[in-house]
Amino acid sequence: MPKAYVFTRYGGPETEAFVDVDRPSPGPGEVLVAVRAAGVNPVDWKLRQGYRRPGDTAERVFPSVLGNEVAGVVEETGEGVTGFAPGDEVFGTAVAGGYAEYALLAADITAHRPAALSFAAAATLPVAAATAYDGVHQLGLPAGATLLVTGAGGGVGVAAVQIARALGVRVVGVAGEGKKALLESLGVVHVPSGPGWDERVRAAAPDGVDGVYDLVGGEVLHTAAALVKDPAKLITAGAPAEEVEALGGARVLRARSADVLRAVADLVVAGDLDPHITRTFPLERADEALREVESGHAQGKTVIEVAG
Known part of the structure; x- marks a missing residue:
């Protein structure tokens, strides 16, 4: 039987546990893929802890497969699916978990994998890179503007700073000292996190910041709100909507579309976006992969690779 974490x-x-599961069958609007790689994200362990995405009212069925982003090869297509056929190499958002040998993807949030894009790189895009893309384009800052990114050293942050830089935006990134070299290699002005980080941002951007992309939430979000010139240019993927709206900002509006997946894949192929995969683990070490991300010390992206 297929294995899943x-x-x-x-x-x-x-x-958490490794278990044998039945091979899924695609429902209407779904494709079944043999997984080749699965991205690991903070939202994976947050969902395990009971976090619910905004608008999610469905009761979870246990055991629940971990993981949200997948790249693989189409095995079957469900009713009403067009544009995909068995043998197609694709990447997209998992319907019910991706740390597995087989996964179901929502066809409308699935795209064909460009030949120049590895399965591992493709598996980093549906959650982290797509969230980064949606947020940067939501802000709509012009070239030459200054963007502050909090939590800039994680998967979404690393993608966001690159997408912004490709648009000609100056980026100030708040992250731990261990992520300084990575961020500076991406053309980011690194500001060490920790007490007094806001004063360090003011020193790095004496004319103020034109936008804030927050990936931390809590006290960091509230502090960042005092740094942006226009509260409407404050967005977060790290705090609830009501918290950021009270500060005049908004949650990142997720497009969740195949068009965005194609756009971020094109950025990777063009060399404007490097997923910065820093660790890969086989499926049988999925627990270690998730611990790497849950520790908060991972740089860039962590990926689980599944043998073909």
């Missing part, structure tokens, strides 16, 4: 109830790492 799941969580059996809400909680910590102790709820």
